[in-house]
Amino acid sequence: MVPVSEQTDEHGGAPTNNQVGGVKMAFLGTGNMGEAVLAGALAAGVAPEDVVATSRRPERGAHLTERFGVRATTDNVAAVDGAHVVVIGVKPKDVGAMLDRVADTLEPGAVVVSVAAGLPLSFFEQRLPAGTPVVRAMPNTPALVGAGVTALVGGSAAREDDVALVEKVLSGSGHVFRVAEKDIDAFGALAGSGPAYVFYVVDAMAEAGVLLGLTRDVARRLAVETVLGSAKLLDETGEHPVLLREKVSSPGGTTVAALRKLDDGGVRAAFLDALEAARDRSRELAAEHG
Numbered sequence: 300m301v302p303v304s305e306q307t308d309e310h311g312g313a314p315t316n317n318q319v320g321g322v323k324m325a326f327l328g329t330g331n332m333g334e335a336v337l338a339g340a341l342a343a344g345v346a347p348e349d350v351v352a353t354s355r356r357p358e359r360g361a362h363l364t365e366r367f368g369v370r371a372t373t374d375n376v377a378a379v380d381g382a383h384v385v386v387i388g389v390k391p392k393d394v395g396a397m398l399d400r401v402a403d404t405l406e407p408g409a410v411v412v413s414v415a416a417g418l419p420l421s422f423f424e425q426r427l428p429a430g431t432p433v434v435r436a437m438p439n440t441p442a443l444v445g446a447g448v449t450a451l452v453g454g455s456a457a458r459e460d461d462v463a464l465v466e467k468v469l470s471g472s473g474h475v476f477r478v479a480e481k482d483i484d485a486f487g488a489l490a491g492s493g494p495a496y497v498f499y500v501v502d503a504m505a506e507a508g509v510l511l512g513l514t515r516d517v518a519r520r521l522a523v524e525t526v527l528g529s530a531k532l533l534d535e536t537g538e539h540p541v542l543l544r545e546k547v548s549s550p551g552g553t554t555v556a557a558l559r560k561l562d563d564g565g566v567r568a569a570f571l572d573a574l575e576a577a578r579d580r581s582r583e584l585a586a587e588h589g
């Protein structure tokens with residue numbers, strides 16, 4: 300049997316069977332999100348020596364080499380040479396120029412993966428050689444510790460094998476969901492941006508603990524452990540959050556007194572507005588840069 304890492308198909312050079320051993324990857328723009336996806340790809344089994352990561356600043360590349368043992372360069376064109384999977388990790392405003400720069404050097408059949416908020420598959424398909432398989436993904440930063448969630452959807456030239464390969468690579472980042480493209484902005488508003496909402500809540504809870512006289516260290520630790528424990532309880536029991544909230548809220552007790560203040564502060568309505576704003580901003584990004 301041919302080792303997975305040596306299997307290829309007629310469509311391009313990428314190993315088949317949805318295994319990741321032997322998959323060569325280029326990360327074009329390896330900042331906060333690119334680094335987290337890179338960490339997930341290595342966790343999925345991609346070999347560090349098969350990865351090249353680009354950045355503008357050489358010191359950023361030095362950090363990536365030191366942390367992950369991958370090759371780093373500021374030369375995007377050289378990076379895509381020989382790559383089976385090319386992850387575009389620059390800001391939405393920079394994606395068009397990046398594609399123009401590397402389009403002619405892509406390996407035939409190389410799968411281009413975008414993590415850019417807002418930009419639709421058609422944005423990539425219009426700028427890349429006809430038939431280039433494109434996968435649009437929306438990851439989140441807990442991918443860095445293997446606890447991310449990622450949505451993905453394949454473009455018109457992406458075959459099942461292409462999408463499955465990307466899914467496999469991303470599975471090292473955490474959970475992967477295939478979605479319809481129409482839903483990806485909503486996914487981004489909830490899960491892509493979601494870690495920021497949780498960090499905001501943790502910070503606010505910790506600050507409140509300090510207000511009540513706890514030390515900063517203790518207050519932050521309590522806030523983090525409470526979020527971790529609550530997420531685990533939700534996950535492991537599968538119970539509805541409303542039921543779990545009721546189990547904390549004794550009649551006439553402390554919790555209902557606190558929750559009333561959150562309701563008075565319009566926190567629930569603010570979340571609805573916040574996610575709508577994130578979804579709308581994704582659409583604006585597409586209009587601004589498309």
Ligand SMILES: NC(=O)C1=CN([C@@H]2O[C@H](COP(=O)(O)OP(=O)(O)OC[C@H]3O[C@@H](n4cnc5c(N)ncnc54)[C@H](OP(=O)(O)O)[C@@H]3O)[C@@H](O)[C@H]2O)C=CC1
Pocket residue numbers: 327328329330331332333353354355356357359373375388389390391393414415416437438439440491492
């Ligand atoms: N941050 C998040 O939580 C999420 C982000 N995304 C998407 O990920 C993408 C990146 O966002 P984020 O990681 O936060 O941004 P960062 O600014 O952290 O990362 C962008 C990276 O691109 C590099 N870069 C910019 N231009 C070039 C270039 N011409 N050649 C090579 N490298 C370049 C920068 O290099 P240098 O560091 O040297 O300046 C930087 O490392 C965006 O499109 C965003 O929509 C999607 C989901 C979640």
Ligand SMILES: O=C(O)[C@@H]1CCC=N1
Pocket residue numbers: 416487491492
């Ligand atoms: O803020 C942003 O635009 C990116 C996309 C989702 C999370 N961060």
